[in-house]
Amino acid sequence: MDQKRCGSMNGPRAKARHFRVVILDATVRGGLGGVETIERLRNIDPQVNAIICSGYSDEAALSEFLSYGFRGALPKPLLGASSPMPCKRRSRKRK
Numbered sequence: 001m002d003q004k005r006c007g008s009m010n011g012p013r014a015k016a017r018h019f020r021v022v023i024l025d026a027t028v029r030g031g032l033g034g035v036e037t038i039e040r041l042r043n044i045d046p047q048v049n050a051i052i053c054s055g056y057s058d059e060a061a062l063s064e065f066l067s068y069g070f071r072g073a074l075p076k077p078l079l080g081a082s083s084p085m086p087c088k089r090r091s092r093k094r095k
Contacts, residue, residue: 019048020049021049021050021051021071022041022048022049022050022051023050023051023053023074024037024038024050024051024052024053024070025052025053025054026052026053026054026056026059026061026062027054027056027059034050034052034053034054034061034070035052035061035068038050038052038068038069038070039069042069049071050069050070050071051065051070051071051072051073051074052065052068052070052072052073052074053073053074053075053076053078054073054075054076055075055076055077057075061073062075
């Protein structure tokens with residue numbers, strides 16, 4: 001997510017839109033990666049449901065996603081709809 005897009009989430013349109021979940025790539029060449037983006041999103045909405053994904057098995061945010069503020073983690077490559085998709089997650093009751 002680039003800074004321009006992240007910044008636009010604070011505008012009038014942001015109040016009218018609610019996303020159930022965001023999936024963030026840990027590494028974005030030339031842009032904000034998932035860890036930097038989740039920090040900004042938490043400032044906008046502390047209850048944001050975010051999932052980190054990465055193709056790097058040694059990515060710290062993937063193995064320790066809760067400590068980085070994510071609710072789940074998806075390793076890449078993502079599998080097709082007919083294949084079971086491993087997803088680590090933490091269930092949480094919404095208010």
